[in-house]
Amino acid sequence: MAALLQRDIGSRGAPLLCLSNVFKKYVNNGQELIALQDLSFSVFPREFVCILGPSGCGKTTLLRIIAGLEPDYQGMVTLEGEPIRGPGLERGIVFQEHRLLPWLTVNENLELVLHKSNNGDRREFIHSYVELVGLSGFEDAYPSQLSGGMAQRVAIARALINKPRLLLMDEPFGALDALTRLRMQQEILRIWTKEKTTILMVTHDIEEAVYLGDKIIVLSGRPATIKRIVEVNIPRERKRIEPQFLQVRQQLYNELMQE
Amino acid sequence: MATVLRGEHSENRLPAMLDTIGKKGLLPISFLLLWHWITTSGRVKQILLPSPENVFLALIETLSSGELVHHLETSLVRVMEGFALAAFLGIGLGMALGLSPLLNQMAEGVIQLLRPIPPIAWLPLAILWFGIEEGSKVFIITLGAFFPIFLNVLQGIKQTNENVVEVARVFKVPWPKFILKVIVPGSMPFVVAGLRIGLGYAWMCVVAAELSGGMSGIGYMLMDSRALARTDRVLAGMLAIGAVGKSMDYLLQWFERKIIRWRRFYNGI
């Protein structure tokens, strides 16, 4: 493991995010439940990393720790070498549910979280993010007037608007229909390229992980431990039917079905 | 945004209207007929229950003499004053206690002790403190309207969705903005519900307070009519109380739909 990290640092510069020996347990009415067990991995700048694991294994917990929402854990999480302490604007998050405020319009939802002092071009700035996620014309719509995919696009815009260095996404397309999900996968790649950001995305969808990830961190079932870290060296734009793609997919499938 | 699509079928409007009148009017009309039958058949003395026609005539009489309007106006002014004060105090204290666990803990005992006392039970004390006319009545109204408003505001803040609070935390929304854009709109349905209940209580309190003392207001008109054995005027006054109470609630309901546009209402199955 250490050797692997060393090689990574040598070839790609310093990691953006670094987890070492992260351990997390919950106590539910006196009963201990180990959610994460000894997780160590790194995410490098501009990387698209997918965390793949079965439902209930602790993926959300892991993302919440990185987001700074879960202060009670053991181990070390550093962002650009600094230990994280609570939430920070250099990390943006897209939750599993869109979590837009129902009483605010699309524009107002973005305005709520925007930290930027010069008031003059705030509107324009917000508009550029509405445009980025392809929702021009829906600025004044309320979340209840949006489809699931559209709401998740707003959530992505919200997570990106403060220009975070790391974008965390928790099964962002999990609740979408198959077709919308495929479209959103393409969209997130376009946004990732355009914004030059780093993405750490949780998913339980093998194909999604292979389509999107530079690197896939495969987690075992509860408690979550790292089974394998797979580097996906398929050039983009990836085709879901090319042999290389199918081969990685099959390999991950076998890995996950072994339990 | 809240346009009602039904308006498009204008050719179906008249039958639809008749249908509504049929549904809503069936019960009141049967009730009126029953009332008419009981009172005109000579079974009940007019002083105990006057006929609907006589009540209607009394209504016309008190309206044209200006008495009814005068007394209603007096009561309404009291309600407005007391309600405004209660809304101010209820929203202010509700917000403060909802946002500060410390204040909440400190105030909880007093609130639990005061709340079960019916507002009208304060009347003797209120008369001593504020006099028998305006002061004591406004005090009773304020007290009556305060608790539903205050408790609803408190409840509204407490039920703020944890997920939404987490969003504010993770995106570091500064606290004034958090209160203004997250807490306040999120609790607005509860605030408006509290105001509606509070206004209803205010109206009940003013009548109760006027029934128990003083020389003006709609409650006084009822007691005065009873003393003169004018039961028809008592009933006319009661009808007016009902009508005004309903109108005030209608106004707040309209206000509710106006400000809470984002919410979808459930209309039943």
Ligand SMILES: Nc1ncnc2c1ncn2[C@@H]1O[C@H](COP(=O)(O)OP(=O)(O)O)[C@@H](O)[C@H]1O
């Ligand atoms: N706040 C919590 N308190 C207690 N147990 C929790 C809490 N959050 C999650 N868990 C438990 O931790 C495990 C992992 O949950 P989670 O991280 O949500 O998994 P995933 O996102 O992979 O589906 C589950 O068994 C869940 O019941």
Ligand SMILES: [Mg+2]
């Ligand atoms: Mg999850």
